[in-house]
Structure formats: structure tokens, C-alpha cells
Amino acid sequence: MKNEIVFATNNKHKLDEVISIFGDAYKILSLNDINFYEEVHETENTFEGNALLKARIIYDKYKIACFSDDSGLEVAALNNAPGVFSARYAGEPVNHEKNIDKLLKEMTNKPNRDARFRTVICFINNQGVINYFNGIIKGSVTQERYGTGGFGYDAVFIPEGDDRTFAQMTASEKNHISHRALAVKELLNFLENNYITL
Numbered sequence: 001m002k003n004e005i006v007f008a009t010n011n012k013h014k015l016d017e018v019i020s021i022f023g024d025a026y027k028i029l030s031l032n033d034i035n036f037y038e039e040v041h042e043t044e045n046t047f048e049g050n051a052l053l054k055a056r057i058i059y060d061k062y063k064i065a066c067f068s069d070d071s072g073l074e075v076a077a078l079n080n081a082p083g084v085f086s087a088r089y090a091g092e093p094v095n096h097e098k099n100i101d102k103l104l105k106e107m108t109n110k111p112n113r114d115a116r117f118r119t120v121i122c123f124i125n126n127q128g129v130i131n132y133f134n135g136i137i138k139g140s141v142t143q144e145r146y147g148t149g150g151f152g153y154d155a156v157f158i159p160e161g162d163d164r165t166f167a168q169m170t171a172s173e174k175n176h177i178s179h180r181a182l183a184v185k186e187l188l189n190f191l192e193n194n195y196i197t198l
């Protein structure tokens, strides 16, 4: 039987991306798969803090191997905002379209469009040992939306070395180079090299 790991997220897009980046090596269980339906409040102000909080709630309840992903967009001209507040940039409930509207408005007349996506993964093994993995992709914020794929800020982010937004790429193209792909690959590498018993 394949080793099973819970991915502690309520974001279906993240879940799909991570399952596809992981490939066949492990079986990823969603929160639905383990019947976890509680709301998790992200009360920390760092990616690491929120990632730990999301993974720990699952580990404490089930004592199984699990990981979380806390991620966001950091924009240089906005002093790295929206950052950890990316999901709730335009307030609650989470609304990705309103978030982009707010971002483009804040970026009006800003010549420096540099930005980066960051992911911090917090992995807790079935002995309670905690490890973090990072992924960063640099790029720039566009003046308007392009493309319909992906989620969140994908329609306004062009990764360095390309001329298309993430939303103009196929899922597999994005999953090849994204911040999430980089962090997940670090996690996979760790799992393979550390003989972790899940």
C-alpha cells in the first residue's frame, strides 16, 4: 500500500496542484477524506506561523503525517503586501476577483511591478517531528488580467522568463515551475532521503 499523507487545505485548487506535483509516490488525503470539517482561523502573521497552525490542528487530532501550505503574493512596491493576507486582501469572505481588483488599484501608476509568490509547507510526521519547506518564484504584476486558468492572483502574475501569466499556462506548465512545485519538490526530496515512516 502507498504511504498516505494528509494535505491540510480547504483550497481545492491547491489540492489539485499538489496531487499532480506529487505524482504517484504517495497517496494524498484531503480534509474531506479524513472527515475534518472544522474551520481553522489563520491568526499568525508569518507564512511559517500559519502553516504550522494548519498542520498542527490535524496532527494533534489524528496523530498522522500531514502537511499544510501557507502561501501568498509579495509585491515589492507595496512593501510585500498582500503577503500572508493574500487570501483576505479585500476582506472576508474570501473573494479572488475583489482581491485582484484591489491589487491592480493599489498598483496604479507604480512603475516597479516586481513581485513573487511564496509557499511555506509545514510537514509533521507521525512522530510529531516538524519540518518546513520553501518555494519562491519571482515575476511581475501585469496592468490587467490575462488568462482564465489557475486561481487567486494567477491572472495578474507573469513569472520571470515567460511572457504569459500563470492563468495563461496549462496546469502542467504552472505546476512545473511554481512556488508550490518548488516547495513540494523539497518535501518529496526530504521524504525520500530521510526514511520517514509515515
Ligand code: ITT
Residues within 6 Å of the ligand: 008, 009, 010, 011, 014, 042, 054, 069, 070, 071, 072, 073, 086, 087, 096, 099, 117, 150, 151, 152, 153, 154, 166, 178, 180
Ligand atoms: P488553505 O489555508 O485552506 O490552504 P487558502 O486559500 O486560505 O487555503 P492561504 O491562507 O495560504 O490559503 O492563502 C493563499 C492565498 O494566496 C490564495 O488564496 C491566493 O489568493 C494566493 N495564492 C497562493 N498561491 C497561489 C497561486 O499558486 N496562484 C495564485 N494565487 C495564489
